[in-house]
Amino acid sequence: MTDVLVLLVLLPLAGAVVAALVPARAVVGLVVAVAQLALGVVAAAAVLRDGPVLGELGGWAQPLGIGLRLDGPGAAVGLLSGVVVLAVAAHAAAVPAATGGPGYWPLVLVTVAGLQTVLVADDWFTTYVALELLTVGAVGLVALGGRRAYEPAVRYLCVAVLGSFAYLVAVALVYARTGPLALHDGAAAMPPGAATATVLGLVVVGLGLKSALFPLHAWLPAAHAAAPAAVSPLLSALVVKGSLVVLLRVWTGLGGDAHLGTLVGLLGGLAVLVGGVAAVRQERLKRLVAYSTVAQVGYVVLLVPLVTPSLLDPTDAAAADVARLAWQGGMLILLAHGLAKAAAFLAAGTLVQVAGGDRVADLRGIAARAPVVVMTFGVAGVALAGLPPSLAFVGKWQLLTAAVAGGAWWAVLVLLVGGLLTAAAVARVVATALRRPDDDEDDAPAAGAPVPRRVALPALTLAVLAIGAGVGSAWLADLTLVGTGVGT
Amino acid sequence: MIGSGTEVQASWIPPVILLTSLVPALVIFLLREEQRRARTVLNLAGALAKVGLVAVLVPPVLAGQRFEWRVPFVPGTDLVLRVEPFALYFLGLSAFLWLLTTIYAIGYLREGRDRSRFFGFFSLCVVATSGIALSGNLVTFVVFYELLTLATYPLVAHEQTAAALRGARTYLAYTLAGGVALLLGAVWLTALVGPVEFAASGSAAVGELAERDPATARLLFALLLVGLAVKAALVPLHGWLPRAMVAPAPVSALLHAVAVVKAGVFGIVLLVDDVFGAEVAQRLGVLGPLTVLACVTILWGSVRALRQDGLKARLAYSTVSQVAYVTLGVAVAGATATTGGVVHIVHQGLMKITLFFCAGLLASTLGLTRVSELSGVGRRMPLTCAAFTVGALGMIGVPPVAGYVTKWYLGLGALEAGAGWVLAVLVASSLLNAAYFGPVVARMWWGTPAPEQDLPRPRRAEGPWAMVGPTLVTAGASVVVVLVAGLPFSPLAMARAIVEGGAP
């Protein structure tokens, strides 16, 4: 199984090199995407069956070597990455204009390699390097958006690297205190106290910057909106998740901190509300979708304060139940958001192209020309709002149950209001798209060519998956717990 | 008849019932606009299969058999679909009326646009309604209840005009907000007592909670009720219903007779009888306020209906009033009143769908949408107007149309329960019903058409048979259900069986 972990990293890396050299880049991209998904399935099945998969890169032992460990959340996000990358690659292959240029394919594969390294890395320092790889790939992808994208790309780069510095200091602090350290297991070496709180604080700020956790989110809407149509889905669905997974791993690995946990939860709550309101008010379609990502990051970190009591007192059975529910709920929301947001961004990209403008108002009546794409956006929106029977609803149910059982009524309120805000933002877009010109108006949109099936299908598949995966998702919820030590 | 000797068996039947409308829905979405024949065949095959399945299930279920299907939803909680008498009762209504409405809609939309989308969501709406009927626990109910909201939005917005989208937005805002209350109530209750299974005389765990912590139990009842009351259009949460009138006639018919509004009251019946149990609810003291709320809704809806000139608007306010009868029945409690409420689910469905079918016929063949335009229309569309008259008389409570049976049981039940004042409300409501339906009927048959309405149309102007046929069938059915009330499988007999099975 260790080979699978190594392959998960090396395959996209090798693919990136090949894609940079050969002319048939899209083919390379698609082949790697398919192989990536297959590897992801194999790895997830192994983790679900036997627990976390361990390994060492090149056979070097710690502290010099690179420790590998694929836990449940890593495997689940890897699976998500397999599905999303394949769908986005299919879309990109069908619409070359959506890629932003020939640099797209190597950059996508570098980014995927970065993400996979983040997911399988087990030591603090490898994770740092992997996060930088992820960042550089993602920034390069944003820059493909052309002249309007350069400035957001620089902004994104500076903020993300600043976040890395904070993380690096945290790594040094941990190392100076305890020596080489596996990411997943530091609670014994770092007892609760000021030092642990400092490390956690630095990690929250650093990875919060990279994940666009409110109030460190200002860079995200600009960067994700300016990126090409086949890039935004990857950024929102996957790149943001990489740093988020590390944040959660560090949190559970070091055993958390009560006050800081509450603070993170409150920031998450504010993110849901601020991101939700901003999405409702956006005039531009892609910014609307991007602000919803800010809100969704907030949903996920709501699990932090609910998990923390159990981390601090592992003997408390009631707290352990709450922690398990909250963890599963938050992780399912993370996965559901990945599927739904990728679908929403792909659909939004197509709509912008068909409408010839990215204002919501430009979409008026577009349902007549691109009915399937509008439907995709609507279905993805249902999943984003966490309405049944979507996967996000299952996650929301879990998280709500945890919040009620843990007495976190503010989190309950946030979850409920946040869903309504997302629904309002999506409903506005769908209603505009449906609006048929009155009979006495003659500014009927010129009937352009219909959107071909191979363009519309990848996004629709993701959206339907985001809805359908909710039924019978108990295995996925179980997978997210494997090897995390939450609620045990 | 039901209470003892029930036998639950795991079965694929419940999901197959959903598939009879889910498969047509998904295939229809994939059809091209001009594949009219394929769409019609799929629609009718699905609807007929569902009616057939329900018919086959009635005898074994009334004999005590239960068919159940479970799939894990979240660790520790299952999605449960279960065929039991009340489920089958609601399912039967929706299957029967879906079949007729589909035929009607095919006629109504014969030259319409976006028919694949329409019929796709139409079928999806039936999936949701069937799921609500079959729900075996609270989570399952919430899932399908919200799915219904989503599936009906595109139907309400079907015309895609500014007015249609406004109406649809209002509908969505009300129902999603209601959904939030329902979700909170369901999650909270589940967090306190574990997965809440619907049981004949209330969930035992919920009963214990009511003993232990009556204040929280009351709050939870209120939360769940608010969520259900939005769809059930209880005053003051009824505002969406008149505005959703922008929907095409078959959608309005379905919304008012089987799908949305009925899902709301069906949920209220479940909440009172199968979640809390009538006795527990009585002890908590929540039924008194619910009775008052139902009575206020009955009167307020009728008063508002009086002043509407738009025919569909008048019918909409009439629905607000009539559907509250069901709530009234369970709120008054006691076997007789509850039977009256439960039987009204079917009776109101038959009568109201007839009225909406007629409104659609009048609008689509002669372009008449206002009460004031209907003078003398009975001479041009006698069949339609006859059907309308039957429905209107039933609403007023004139025998032998279905409405009077309901009012009889409700009145009797109110007296048994010692709530004589409810009788006054029923009488007042009947007078108001007569006041807003009487003039419409009178105008149809005996009014003189305004001169500008003498357009060069044939004197007889009935709509196509695909529309008139279902209208006559539902009108006939609202009389037949009363004539056969004594037979074993009549709605009244089923309602009695459901209530007696639920009584401790």
Place this chain on the structure above:
Amino acid sequence: MTARADLFLVLGAVVTLLGAVRLLTTADLLRRVVALNVAGVGTLLVLVALAARGPGDPDPVLHALALTGIVITVAVTGLALVLVRRVEEDDGD
């Protein structure tokens, strides 16, 4: 040894903070890149100071971390400068 290391630790933290604040408050892209490098220097200072805090020789692993950090920062700065130049070229058009 430790006292002087602590001084550098505080100094590193202050420099990092100054760089970070400037980075987050300025709109000019080139200033941002410079501020990022200031923050980077501060961070490396913290790392080296931490390495020198313990008894005995400075910890080589932390120096290795610092070196990797330098390499990555240089690479990232290069990327950032390319993008900044493109923005300015466009503005010049």
